[in-house]
Amino acid sequence: DIQMTQSPSSVSASVGDRVTITCRASQGISSWLAWYQETPGKAPKLLIYSASTLQSGVPSRFSGGGSGTEFTLSISSLQPEDFATYYCQQTSNYPFTFGPGTKVDVK
Amino acid sequence: QVQLVQSGAEVKKPGASVKVSCKASGYTFSDYYIHWLRQAPGQGLEWMGWINPNSGGTDYAQKFQGRVTLTWDTSTATADMDLSSLRSDDTAVYFCARDFPYCPSLSCYPGANGMDVWGQGTTVTVSS
Numbered sequence A: 001d002i003q004m005t006q007s008p009s010s011v012s013a014s015v016g017d018r019v020t021i022t023c024r025a026s027q028g029i030s031s032w033l034a035w036y037q038e039t040p041g042k043a044p045k046l047l048i049y050s051a052s053t054l055q056s057g058v059p060s061r062f063s064g065g066g067s068g069t070e071f072t073l074s075i076s077s078l079q080p081e082d083f084a085t086y087y088c089q090q091t092s093n094y095p096f097t098f099g100p101g102t103k104v105d106v107k
Numbered sequence B: 001q002v003q004l005v006q007s008g009a010e011v012k013k014p015g016a017s018v019k020v021s022c023k024a025s026g027y028t029f030s031d032y033y034i035h036w037l038r039q040a041p042g043q044g045l046e047w048m049g050w051i052n053p054n055s056g057g058t059d060y061a062q063k064f065q066g067r068v069t070l071t072w073d074t075s076t077a078t079a080d081m082d083l084s085s086l087r088s089d090d091t092a093v094y095f096c097a098r099d100f101p102y103c104p105s106l107s108c109y110p111g112a113n114g115m116d117v118w119g120q121g122t123t124v125t126v127s128s
Helices: none
Strands: A004-007 A010-013 A019-025 A033-038 A045-049 A062-067 A070-075 A085-090 A102-106 B003-006 B010-012 B018-025 B034-039 B045-051 B058-060 B068-073 B078-083 B092-099 B115-118 B122-126
Touching: A004 A085, A010 A019, A019 A033, A019 A085, A019 A102, A033 A062, A045 A062, A045 B115, A070 A085, B003 B092, B003 B115, B010 B018, B018 B034, B018 B092, B018 B122, B034 B068, B034 B078, B045 B068, B045 B092, B058 B068, B078 B092
Parallel strands: A010 A102, B010 B122
Antiparallel strands: A004 A019, A019 A070, A033 A045, A033 A085, A062 A070, A085 A102, B003 B018, B018 B078, B034 B045, B034 B092, B045 B058, B068 B078, B092 B115, B092 B122
16 A cells, blocks of 8 residues: 655644645655645545646645655645645555645644 | 535444445436545544445455445435444544546546545444
């Protein structure tokens, strides 16, 4: 199975800050990577697919990049509704696997 | 609107089985694979498998092979997940999610773009 790691595991930030999360795959996955946002008590929400394509309806302050084994999710100007946990998922090989998550909380 | 609505919380004893249902609405049920995932308390997401509601084809993560069965009913636009021989470490929130396929031509690749619509989650507690 492809192992996914994320860093940092948590980050404290303020509204208006830029936040960047890194996701690494244990082997090359080209651009087959998705990012999700999860808030307590709610189901995950697809933010980005194919590493850098913004899902319909997702604000443009979210962006994704990378290919191969290293990927990033950036939030350009953190908004109150962005405090959440973010997961990356490789969609290259079965079984699909997720990173352990990065929690973005209030500084 | 497009949505997936799951059945309610379950409490089961070790060794028992559980069935979680997922009812789709707002789109043509047979056009999209349905994935099943789970999230143990304080843990990340774990993919369990998918079902093709058009053909009935399935694919399961090896970890769950032999214990999980995915079924569907097109007449009710419902997908079900049966998990047997429950253990305490099966305690988790179980999600169904609609596939978001990558379709560059006449062929589509399930799961390649992730999952775009999720059910609300069903808590399954396994305890003696």
